[in-house]
Amino acid sequence: MMSKKDNKGFRIPDLTRVAGPISSIGAIVVGLIIGLIILLIANPSKALEGFGWIIGGSLQSPKDIGNVLYYATPIIMTGLSVAFAFRTSLFNIGASGQFIMGAVGAVIVGVHGKFLGSFQWVAALLASMVFGALWALIPGILKAFYNVNEVISFIMTNYIGMYLANILVRETVYHKLTNRSLPVAATANIPKMGMDKLFPESMANGGFIIAVLIAILVYILLNKTTFGFELKACGFNKDASRYAGINAKKNIVLSLLIAGALAGIGGGLLYLAGSGKYIYVEDVLAAEGFTGISVALLGMSHPIGTLFAGLFIAYITVGGSYMQLAGFVPEIIDIITATIIYFAAFALILRSVLQRFRFRKAGDKS
Amino acid sequence: MEYIIEMLNIVKEFPGIRANDDITLQVKKGEIHALLGENGAGKSTLMSVLFGMYKPESGTIKLRGQEVHISGPKMANELGIGMVHQHFKLVHNFTVLQNIILGVETTKNGFLKIDEARKKVMALSEQYGLKVDPDALISDITVGMQQRVEILKMLYRDNEILIFDEPTAVLTPQEIDELMTIMKGLAAEGKSIVFITHKLEEIKRVADRCTVLRRGKSIGTVNVADVTIEQMSEMMVGRKVILHVEKAQMDAGKPVLEVKNLTIRSERAKKNKVNNLSLEVREGEIVCIAGVDGNGQSELIYAISGLVPVNEGQIILKGEDITNKSIRYRNVHGLSHIPEDRHKLGLVLDYSLAENLILMEYFEPRFQKGGFLRNNEIIKHANKLIEQFDIRSSEGYKTRVRSMSGGNQQKAIAARELSRDPDLLLAVQPTRGLDVGAIEYMHKQIVRARDNGKAVLVVSFELSEVMRLADRILVMFEGEIVANVRPSEVTENELGLYMAGAKRGDAG
Numbered sequence: 001m002m003s004k005k006d007n008k009g010f011r012i013p014d015l016t017r018v019a020g021p022i023s024s025i026g027a028i029v030v031g032l033i034i035g036l037i038i039l040l041i042a043n044p045s046k047a048l049e050g051f052g053w054i055i056g057g058s059l060q061s062p063k064d065i066g067n068v069l070y071y072a073t074p075i076i077m078t079g080l081s082v083a084f085a086f087r088t089s090l091f092n093i094g095a096s097g098q099f100i101m102g103a104v105g106a107v108i109v110g111v112h113g114k115f116l117g118s119f120q121w122v123a124a125l126l127a128s129m130v131f132g133a134l135w136a137l138i139p140g141i142l143k144a145f146y147n148v149n150e151v152i153s154f155i156m157t158n159y160i161g162m163y164l165a166n167i168l169v170r171e172t173v174y175h176k177l178t179n180r181s182l183p184v185a186a187t188a189n190i191p192k193m194g195m196d197k198l199f200p201e202s203m204a205n206g207g208f209i210i211a212v213l214i215a216i217l218v219y220i221l222l223n224k225t226t227f228g229f230e231l232k233a234c235g236f237n238k239d240a241s242r243y244a245g246i247n248a249k250k251n252i253v254l255s256l257l258i259a260g261a262l263a264g265i266g267g268g269l270l271y272l273a274g275s276g277k278y279i280y281v282e283d284v285l286a287a288e289g290f291t292g293i294s295v296a297l298l299g300m301s302h303p304i305g306t307l308f309a310g311l312f313i314a315y316i317t318v319g320g321s322y323m324q325l326a327g328f329v330p331e332i333i334d335i336i337t338a339t340i341i342y343f344a345a346f347a348l349i350l351r352s353v354l355q356r357f358r359f360r361k362a363g364d365k366s
Numbered sequence: 367m368e369y370i371i372e373m374l375n376i377v378k379e380f381p382g383i384r385a386n387d388d389i390t391l392q393v394k395k396g397e398i399h400a401l402l403g404e405n406g407a408g409k410s411t412l413m414s415v416l417f418g419m420y421k422p423e424s425g426t427i428k429l430r431g432q433e434v435h436i437s438g439p440k441m442a443n444e445l446g447i448g449m450v451h452q453h454f455k456l457v458h459n460f461t462v463l464q465n466i467i468l469g470v471e472t473t474k475n476g477f478l479k480i481d482e483a484r485k486k487v488m489a490l491s492e493q494y495g496l497k498v499d500p501d502a503l504i505s506d507i508t509v510g511m512q513q514r515v516e517i518l519k520m521l522y523r524d525n526e527i528l529i530f531d532e533p534t535a536v537l538t539p540q541e542i543d544e545l546m547t548i549m550k551g552l553a554a555e556g557k558s559i560v561f562i563t564h565k566l567e568e569i570k571r572v573a574d575r576c577t578v579l580r581r582g583k584s585i586g587t588v589n590v591a592d593v594t595i596e597q598m599s600e601m602m603v604g605r606k607v608i609l610h611v612e613k614a615q616m617d618a619g620k621p622v623l624e625v626k627n628l629t630i631r632s633e634r635a636k637k638n639k640v641n642n643l644s645l646e647v648r649e650g651e652i653v654c655i656a657g658v659d660g661n662g663q664s665e666l667i668y669a670i671s672g673l674v675p676v677n678e679g680q681i682i683l684k685g686e687d688i689t690n691k692s693i694r695y696r697n698v699h700g701l702s703h704i705p706e707d708r709h710k711l712g713l714v715l716d717y718s719l720a721e722n723l724i725l726m727e728y729f730e731p732r733f734q735k736g737g738f739l740r741n742n743e744i745i746k747h748a749n750k751l752i753e754q755f756d757i758r759s760s761e762g763y764k765t766r767v768r769s770m771s772g773g774n775q776q777k778a779i780a781a782r783e784l785s786r787d788p789d790l791l792l793a794v795q796p797t798r799g800l801d802v803g804a805i806e807y808m809h810k811q812i813v814r815a816r817d818n819g820k821a822v823l824v825v826s827f828e829l830s831e832v833m834r835l836a837d838r839i840l841v842m843f844e845g846e847i848v849a850n851v852r853p854s855e856v857t858e859n860e861l862g863l864y865m866a867g868a869k870r871g872d873a874g
Contacts, residue, residue, distance in 0.1 A: 226734045233725070236716045243673065243703070243711045244725045245694030 024298055024305070024344055028312065031340030038332060050326040054333070057319030066195065066202025068314045070273065073207045074099070076310035077266025078292025080211075080218055081259045083301040087222060088255040089235040094139060094154030095263040096289025097161030098132040102264025103271045103279055103286075104165045105131030110184030110272060111173045120187040125210075125268045132264015133257045135161055140256035144249040150256070158285055166281045180278040181271075189274035207269035212307065214265065219303040231255055263289065294341045313337060368431065370395040370558045371416075371447070371527050376425035378411055385411040386422065389584040391560075391577050393527070398549060398559045400569040400590070402602055403579035404801035405771055409562050412579070413529060417442045417449070448520030449529040454512050456504045462515050463487060463500040466522050483522075490521045494551055510541035517548065528552065529560045534568055538658045539829055539862055546572050564602070564801045566595045567830070578602055603803045611809045611834045614817070618837070619649030622700075622790050622821035623670065628679035630665045630845075639665040641845040642679070647790065647821040652812065654836035655825045658865050662845035663825045664706060667794050670823075671703045672696050684789060697726050702788030704779055706795045706825070712779045713767050720748035720763035723782050755781035756807075773804035780811055791815050794825040809835060829858045843867045 035054065039047035058064045078095040085092035092098075105127035113120050139153035173181045193206030222228040233241045234251045242248055266288060271277050295313055299305030320333030369392045378386040386408045393399045403409050414420045416427065418436035426433050429445055436442050456465050467483045484500060491498055496514045504512060513533060520528050530549070534542045549572050553559055561573055569576055569590060576593075578585040578601040585601050600606055623646065630640040640662045647653045655663055668674040670681055672693040681689045688696055697703075705711035713722050724733050724744055733740055733747070748763035757777045759765035767775060776796070783791065793812060797805040812835065816822050826832050832839055833853050841849040841864040849856075849864040849871035863869040 224739055225737050226728055226739060227737060229721070229728050229739060233714050233717065237710075237714045239710050240712065240714050240725070242693065243671070243705060245692065245697045247694075 027343035035336035057322035066199025066204030070203040072314035074270040079295030081263035082296035085259040097158040098263035102128035102132035102267030106268035110188030128268025133261035136260020144252040372428040400573035400576040446526040448525030618651035624682040657842035700789035702783035704793040715768040
């Protein structure tokens with residue numbers, strides 16, 4: 001055994017510990033450079049101005065910063081949802097369905113629950129959580145007890161969720177003239193929690209604070225509890241977990257239940273934000289669910305990483321909307337985001353290469 | 367006699383480590399040259415240098431007296447150097463013949479000319495006594511035959527220098543005998559062989575000379591005939607090693623494990639994997655199950671530990687019927703299990719050492735309070751076991767287990783399972799892939815558990831291990847126990863006959 005301990009001299013720095021953040025940041029840099037190249041191709045004379053908007057557009061005023069927090073809130077939640085399932089090596093591609101079901105749950109309580117008074121927003125948020133969780137429970141049970149691939153059942157529940165949401169809106173909270181849900185009661189809106197003071201005129205509200213608290217909660221759950229220990233063990237090595245007497249079926253169901261609840265709360269936080277958001281009766285899957293996959297990837301499936309990844313995506317989205325001032329279409333932001341995700345995925349590979357490299361050098365050749 | 371290949375004063379450094387420190391290896395034409403060393407001694411690095419996969423910091427390689435610079439495996443091949451890897455590199459859904467010619471196909475106008483190749487392969491097979499069926503699929507043939515295919519691959523490429531990387535690790539005793547004969551035949555035909563191993567008996571049987579490596583340094587080259595096994599092991603490990611297991615006489619006590627008429631059906635085959643099998647393991651007794659791999663040993667152990675369901679029969683632990691109890695229930699009621707596949711079952715490789723050491727007990731009050739892990743206790747526990755079981759790693763309890771050597775991974779499992787103070791210890795292939803020092807260690811631990819009155823059930827495919835360790839030997843053949851003997855009453859030869867199903871004893 002030639003461990004590093006035997007060598008007094010040069011120590012190999014532990015690259016793997018920092019490889020996560022470094023590779024994510026690297027992906028971001030490369031994504032931004034490619035965005036700049038696209039801008040240069042589209043309109044060389046205005047490219048730098050447009051790029052300036054991407055980088056700095058969100059920092060112009062407290063209002064812009066507040067809007068970044070507002071946009072970040074739902075995608076942080078769907079990101080957490082995807083990241084949580086990832087840790088149990090399950091791919092929650094169904095966050096979109098859970099998100100919209102959560103939104104419907106929140107809006108129903110938000111419209112019809114006026115009798116709850118000042119607790120209405122809490123009840124509405126709980127409803128979003130329950131709706132999202134139950135919507136993920138179906139694929140969870142199919143996976144755990146019948147070994148149905150969760151990716152397939154999640155994609156199916158995305159569409160079923162979308163149509164079911166349309167039916168539920170039409171039956172319970174429909175405003176026919178605008179073809180969308182009725183506005184929620186004022187008491188159903190999430191309190192500002194001082195965010196309106198910090199970021200005047202913006203759409204920021206207490207939802208962001210709730211999302212941050214939930215991210216911290218998820219971190220604690222995953223890293224400090226026996227439940228998290230079991231979940232991660234199942235994710236890393238299913239066979240060894242079974243050998244250790246861990247009930248894998250129970251963990252699959254619970255993991256997806258929690259993932260669904262997180263995505264559902266994301267739907268609740270968005271539609272209870274008091275920003276004039278309504279659920280339209282249309283055949284479109286909720287984009288936040290899929291952005292959540294990007295956010296989780298960029299955040300390396302770490303709860304706190306996901307928090308920052310969500311903030312970053314929101315940051316360039318808000319900045320990108322100002323790009324129109326320089327004559328660019330804001331869709332360029334989607335291209336940049338996509339590039340970043342590609343490279344973030346690439347970074348994952350790079351990370352495992354780094355890991356292998358380091359271990360080999362550490363003298364273990366078996 | 368001149369040297370066919372010489373590696374002179376090779377130095378290969380990795381950041382922080384001198385993997386090869388001034389190593390010289392000189393192989394004569396037509397000899398079998400053993401390269402002996404523990405895991406991590408630098409054997410693999412040296413061979414990677416020979417194949418051009420690593421560029422050494424200093425040192426030269428000479429082929430037939432001429433200095434050569436080998437740029438990569440392809441060039442090594444062209445120079446006539448070939449290797450049989452420990453894990454075979456064969457395409458499983460190709461036939462034997464297709465695998466042999468893969469990469470050096472004879473073609474005409476872009477079409478394969480397989481008949482010529484077949485002739486050459488058959489001629490080689492005849493010449494060296496390497497029996498293969500050229501049209502069988504790799505997935506259908508035995509491990510021993512797969513190895514012969516690998517050897518034929520080297521011969522087909524006209525390699526003169528053949529490197530065998532731990533070739534016996536995957537073979538049964540009979541297959542090992544065959545391989546030894548083949549190797550001697552190859553050497554007699556003028557091929558030069560480098561035989562990488564840490565099994566001393568095998569060196570003694572076939573090798574002419576032996577170069578010993580330890581911690582990246584060359585300890586020396588000896589004529590195998592002039593040294594004893596004990597001397598070689600001392601050269602390898604750097605201290606005296608007790609090869610036989612010191613074990614006091616002990617009387618077995620009450621039965622701890624009783625297996626009654628156990629049957630496990632096979633999903634595909636008609637034959638049961640375990641067929642109406644009964645056995646008993648008592649306090650203070652090591653029972654070894656001998657047998658060729660695949661005769662139902664794994665299924666038996668998995669049934670006892672709860673990993674596979676039982677079709678018929680009963681498993682009784684300390685008088686309690688646990689046949690239908692959960693894995694967790696068995697784990698907390700006195701059963702410990704050192705599994706065969708430490709990467710698949712025994713460890714969560716991406717967890718730290720500390721986390722792996724509590725894998726079976728994280729839910730116990732000493733490691734958690736209200737569902738929250740008690741980190742201080744976990745670290746204290748890890749440090750205690752690291753100290754007590756001498757588990758070596760780069761960063762102590764924080765080390766990712768994936769980065770630890772095989773021997774230390776096995777020590778970690780042993781530490782975890784033995785520290786739980788089990789009544790019954792199941793150990794499957796507990797020393798597989800370990801070097802002499804680690805084997806000695808594992809054996810000591812197992813004997814200590816037995817001396818403390820534990821019941822121990824060991825499954826091993828290595829007869830020497832069975833003979834050394836067992837108080838009682840059970841031989842398993844096709845899902846049944848065909849012999850129940852004491853090591854003093856039986857020879858290895860006889861056990862071999864039982865294992866092959868050629869002989870049946872009193873199985874009671």
